[in-house]
Amino acid sequence: MTVKQLSVFAQNKPGRLSALTGILAQNGVNIRAISVADTKDFGILRLIVSDIDKAKQSLKDDAVVTETSVLAVIAEDKPGGMARMMDTLYKANISVEYMYSAFLNPSESNACLILRVDNNEEAVSALTEGGFKLLSQEDMAKI
Amino acid sequence: MARYWNEKIETMDYESMKALQSERLVAQVKHVYENVEYYKKLMDEKGVAPEDIKGVDDLHKLPFLSKADLRDAYPYGLLAKPLSECVRIQSTSGTTGKRVVAFYTQNDVDMWEDCVARAITAAGGTKDDVCQVAYGYGLFTGGAGLHGGSHKVGCLTLPMSSGNTERQIQFMMDLNATILCCTPSYAAYIGETVAEMGISPDDLTLKAGIFGAEPWTEEMRKSIEKSLGIKAYDIYGLTETSGPGVAFECECQTGMHINEDNFIAEIIDPDTGEVLPEGSKGELVFTSITKEAFPLLRYRTRDICVLTREKCKCGRTLVKMCKPMGRSDDMLIIKGVNVFPSQIETVLLKDFGATPNYQIVVDRVGTTDTFEIKVELSDGMFDDTIKSIEALEKKLSADIVQILGIKAKISLVEPKSIPRSEGKAVRVIDKRKLV
Numbered sequence: 080m081t082v083k084q085l086s087v088f089a090q091n092k093p094g095r096l097s098a099l100t101g102i103l104a105q106n107g108v109n110i111r112a113i114s115v116a117d118t119k120d121f122g123i124l125r126l127i128v129s130d131i132d133k134a135k136q137s138l139k140d141d142a143v144v145t146e147t148s149v150l151a152v153i154a155e156d157k158p159g160g161m162a163r164m165m166d167t168l169y170k171a172n173i174s175v176e177y178m179y180s181a182f183l184n185p186s187e188s189n190a191c192l193i194l195r196v197d198n199n200e201e202a203v204s205a206l207t208e209g210g211f212k213l214l215s216q217e218d219m220a221k222i
Numbered sequence: 223m224a225r226y227w228n229e230k231i232e233t234m235d236y237e238s239m240k241a242l243q244s245e246r247l248v249a250q251v252k253h254v255y256e257n258v259e260y261y262k263k264l265m266d267e268k269g270v271a272p273e274d275i276k277g278v279d280d281l282h283k284l285p286f287l288s289k290a291d292l293r294d295a296y297p298y299g300l301l302a303k304p305l306s307e308c309v310r311i312q313s314t315s316g317t318t319g320k321r322v323v324a325f326y327t328q329n330d331v332d333m334w335e336d337c338v339a340r341a342i343t344a345a346g347g348t349k350d351d352v353c354q355v356a357y358g359y360g361l362f363t364g365g366a367g368l369h370g371g372s373h374k375v376g377c378l379t380l381p382m383s384s385g386n387t388e389r390q391i392q393f394m395m396d397l398n399a400t401i402l403c404c405t406p407s408y409a410a411y412i413g414e415t416v417a418e419m420g421i422s423p424d425d426l427t428l429k430a431g432i433f434g435a436e437p438w439t440e441e442m443r444k445s446i447e448k449s450l451g452i453k454a455y456d457i458y459g460l461t462e463t464s465g466p467g468v469a470f471e472c473e474c475q476t477g478m479h480i481n482e483d484n485f486i487a488e489i490i491d492p493d494t495g496e497v498l499p500e501g502s503k504g505e506l507v508f509t510s511i512t513k514e515a516f517p518l519l520r521y522r523t524r525d526i527c528v529l530t531r532e533k534c535k536c537g538r539t540l541v542k543m544c545k546p547m548g549r550s551d552d553m554l555i556i557k558g559v560n561v562f563p564s565q566i567e568t569v570l571l572k573d574f575g576a577t578p579n580y581q582i583v584v585d586r587v588g589t590t591d592t593f594e595i596k597v598e599l600s601d602g603m604f605d606d607t608i609k610s611i612e613a614l615e616k617k618l619s620a621d622i623v624q625i626l627g628i629k630a631k632i633s634l635v636e637p638k639s640i641p642r643s644e645g646k647a648v649r650v651i652d653k654r655k656l657v
Contacts, residue, residue, distance in 0.1 A: 090636050
């Protein structure tokens with residue numbers, strides 16, 4: 080079970096994030112998780128959104144966008160919750176390329192993490208066996 | 223101190239020079255027609271026979287040669303002597319497609335070195351001078367040309383080649399160099415380094431510099447002269463005709479005297495090919511009338527220039543060319559290296575499988591050229607990770623070095639961020655003010 084993430088290439092210049100998120104706002108796309116990875120000259124904006132097709136369509140004229148499958152995993156929001164997840168993946172010999180957390184309702188006692196790993200299939204089975212809950216595209220749209 | 227290397231030639235009256243050129247041209251056309259199948263075909267196609275060329279006034283009847291011909295005829299197609307009589311090869315930088323390979327007999331080398339000797343003499347050089355050659359050695363004609371000319375004059379020659387600037391300065395000081403030969407940008411860099419090392423121009427024994435192979439301005443000349451305490455002389459040439467020394471500056475610093483006993487210069491309209499009268503601005507065309515192995519007739523240099531026969535105070539009667547004012551093609555000279563946008567397209571095509579929108583941005587910071595290539599990313603060129611983008615930049619950068627020999631800053635940019643005028647992308651932005 081994976082979710083689709085949009086990655087947007089963005090040069091480091093003032094107003095770029097404002098412009099990109101503005102386009103999503105105009106098109107009624109809700110952002111469920113977001114992260115920015117940056118270097119000196121450019122950044123990559125990574126997004127999980129409520130409607131990926133609409134988001135892609137609305138951004139395609141203004142940005143380079145690529146779609147990637149990532150995992151959305153629920154971790155217990157308490158000490159050791161994260162460590163257990165990483166340990167599970169490590170033991171299954173899976174590398175994490177990057178991760179960030181998703182927006183959640185403040186009343187939730189769990190955290191949702193977005194992970195890009197080198198092998199989705201094996202990661203899904205390792206995490207499922209380890210008792211972790213993974214969210215689907217629909218789940219992400221709902222939270 | 224001798225003012226001229228070859229007084230007879232350098233101060234010859236125009237009528238005598240024209241007679242000499244005519245005699246040499248007639249013989250050269252015959253030599254080329256009989257020995258270069260490629261040019262014979264061009265002449266036949268144009269309906270010109272060697273007998274039609276009776277002197278300089280008939281020069282315009284001959285067909286032009288261009289870089290494209292050199293490419294078509296690569297490597298031996300324009301050779302007019304058996305290889306066994308050739309003693310040297312020099313070449314320009316660039317891709318295989320754009321590379322120029324020139325051949326020299328011993329007479330050709332002697333003629334070339336004689337031309338450079340005139341330039342060194344005009345810069346005040348004699349056998350008592352110590353001449354530091356900091357042009358690159360190797361296939362590039364800069365090192366070989368100035369080296370040979372320096373020998374001819376009898377200077378004590380310091381074959382430093384380029385680079386290792388602190389060692390250059392060390393040798394310059396320890397061995398009392400009096401003449402420095404290199405590209406103007408390298409001369410400027412040496413000047414800056416001298417200052418950084420806390421050395422005053424008064425501590426240097428340098429008196430003159432002979433600088434060429436790339437465009438430079440009067441401001442740059444003044445700044446180099448000040449930083450090294452010298453008088454700076456321009457020199458012009460191209461591998462296709464021989465190398466540096468086709469034309470050289472005298473103490474008047476008002477243009478470069480063309481060694482027209484060896485090279486006949488014409489100015490043409492780059493669009494129509496029509497020969498323009500003296501004083502007109504147009505494309506410079508050279509005919510080598512003494513070269514044996516690689517004698518190019520009516521070679522289009524693509525340099526935009528003006529010729530003048532106004533009397534020069536130095537006493538030389540050789541026609542003068544101004545500094546090249548631009549190009550009639552899209553070639554750029556960056557850090558002394560000839561760069562064609564098409565070479566960059568070749569790399570992009572190879573690395574991306576398609577040609578993305580790109581833009582070359584050239585500037586000069588202080589005295590050093592900066593060279594940036596902006597490439598618009600498009601879908602499919604981007605796979606979500608920073609390392610893949612950085613790997614792409616690195617690959618492009620390495621391939622550019624491979625093909626051009628100089629480094630470019632690669633900037634991957636967003637789509638549509640390269641400005642277009644009338645829908646057409648502007649491929650080159652040259653911010654240097656060199657003319």
